[in-house]
Amino acid sequence: MPESIIDRSDIDALRAQFQAKLADARDDRSLKSLTDEFLGRKSGSVTGLMKNLAALPPEGKREYGQLVNTLKAEIEAALEEKRAALASSRPPAGAVDVTLPGRELPVGRVHPLMRVRQQVEDIFMRMGYEVLEGPEVEEDYYNFEALNMPPDHPARDMQDTLYLTTPIVGGTWGAHRGLALGGAPPEAQVRAATLLRTHTSAMQIRYMKTFPPPVRIIVPGRVYRKDDLDLSHTPMFQQFEGLVVGEGVTLADLKGTFEAMLHELFGDVKVRLRPSFFPYTEPSAEVDISCQSCGGSGCSTCKQTGWLEILGSGMVHPAVFEAVGYDPDTITGFAFGMGLERVAMLKYGIDDIRLFYENDIRFLEQFPI
Secondary structure, eight states, X not given: OOOOOOOOHHXXXXXXXXXXXXXXXXXXXXXXXXXXXXXXXXXXXXXXXXXXXXXXXXXXXXXXXXXXXHHXXXXXXXXXXXXXXXXXXXXXXXXXXXXSOOOOOOOOOOOHHHHHHHHHHHHHHHTTOEEOOOOSEEOHHHHTGGGTOOTTOGGGTTTTTOEEEEEEEXXXXXXXXXXXGTTSOOSOOOSEEEEEOSSTTHHHHHHHHHSOXXXXXXXXXXXXXXXXXXXXXXXXXXXXXXXXXXXXXXXXXXXXXXXXXXXXXXXXXXXXXEEEEETTEEEEEEEEEEOTXXXXXXXXXXXXXXXXXXXXXXXXXXXXXXXXXXXTTTOEEEEEEEEHXXXXXXXXXXXXXXXXXXXXXXXXXXXXX
């Protein structure tokens, strides 16, 4: 056989280059890039080899052309084989990779104020209390006058602010109690609401005007006061108030109730009563708990006193009993009120009341499910 006069080095080099790049190809995009690089009609590497034919002698053109065509066929076959292999390893459309870890689903949290409210309600229901809710728009009589705060009483100054331009007439409080009252709804309805309630004490008046003693109720809900929004104040906040009325109810019952409730809420804390004044109780007392931050030794949280104010309370004033038709000579009772935000701030170490109402998921996620 005559010796070939064709230099095959450029063809062999191009074959080796293609095989190396083909081994690195991992997807259809890289295969498309290889096809364009080696088999492109204008700038493909194999097409470029065909341009070398013009410089070859006539007896070498045929052999060189056959070698180039063989290389082109090899490249086309290799690309098709690689393309088929990629297609066979690709999961079908819509397939699920069952080996992947599951996606964590977002889980909601109970709002810290609702958590505290539920805990307080559970504590008092176990004590035999009834949980009531009432209207947030109120009449002056139930919100102030029946609670021993006539129009000229100075105790109104901090609360007598949020009035409605047009009174809201009508109300349905206690309609569900019709069967217990002989088929008629309670008499103590909202006749003409003129203000946003400043406390839930109005429901104590409505309840006592509707039912005889004994009484054992708590009333949670939203209340409104014209306070500036800052670290410790907000124009709308959550409050719960309680009322116990019956024969022989004493201040000792009041303190025992608070100790049981506060120990359940805050753990092993000390409880003390300080003399105070509220127009609807006499005597009146502020209730403090020992500071949990310092154990009562004094710190910045308790302003070096060792105590934290938690709620207001007292024995129901005889004038309140007279306003609802109870005989103050035969019955006694105690009442108390506490802000849920105050409890939550002390319980969870929160220093800004505004966080409760900003709906920031970063804040809410810090509480357990």
